[in-house]
Amino acid sequence: MKQKEKQKIIYNQDILEFERRRIRAVQISLDGVKQTEVAKEFQVTDGAISQWMSSYKENGWDGLKAISKSGRPVIFKTEHGEKLFEIISKKPYSWGYESDLWTVGMARDVLHEQTGTCFCKTRILSALHDLGFSFQKPDVKALEKKR
Numbered sequence: 001m002k003q004k005e006k007q008k009i010i011y012n013q014d015i016l017e018f019e020r021r022r023i024r025a026v027q028i029s030l031d032g033v034k035q036t037e038v039a040k041e042f043q044v045t046d047g048a049i050s051q052w053m054s055s056y057k058e059n060g061w062d063g064l065k066a067i068s069k070s071g072r073p074v075i076f077k078t079e080h081g082e083k084l085f086e087i088i089s090k091k092p093y094s095w096g097y098e099s100d101l102w103t104v105g106m107a108r109d110v111l112h113e114q115t116g117t118c119f120c121k122t123r124i125l126s127a128l129h130d131l132g133f134s135f136q137k138p139d140v141k142a143l144e145k146k147r
Contacts (some may be wrong), residue, residue: 025044050123084131
């Protein structure tokens with residue numbers, strides 16, 4: 001199983017656990033326990049319990065379910081991955097750099113130059129991992145001083 005799939009499963013389990021906590025906290029409040037005591041037990045603020053109760057009163061148990069937050073859609077397309085692979089397959093010299101080692105920032109800058117689309121370093125690093133590349137630290141060896 002890929003790392004991203006594992007992260008997604010863990011994230012979904014966390015979301016379900018948060019739902020269960022909200023439902024249990026509301027059940028305890030409905031049983032007559034004071035909201036401040038429920039807040040202490042669940043280690044949340046009194047305001048959180050109040051919001052959960054309001055949501056329950058307005059929408060029933062469905063009001064306590066997790067809402068999917070889609071976030072910004074990923075716009076990294078297959079063509080970007082292919083172009084990134086093409087870029088990384090050549091030495092940085094061929095793109096005007098004086099180094100023979102790639103950095104994520106360099107790869108991002110060349111991809112932006114070639115496609116006109118700018119991505120954050122994290123997205124480029126993720127794409128490089130998807131392409132089978134990994135981060136490597138070069139061995140640094142001290143040069144002896146000549147006299």
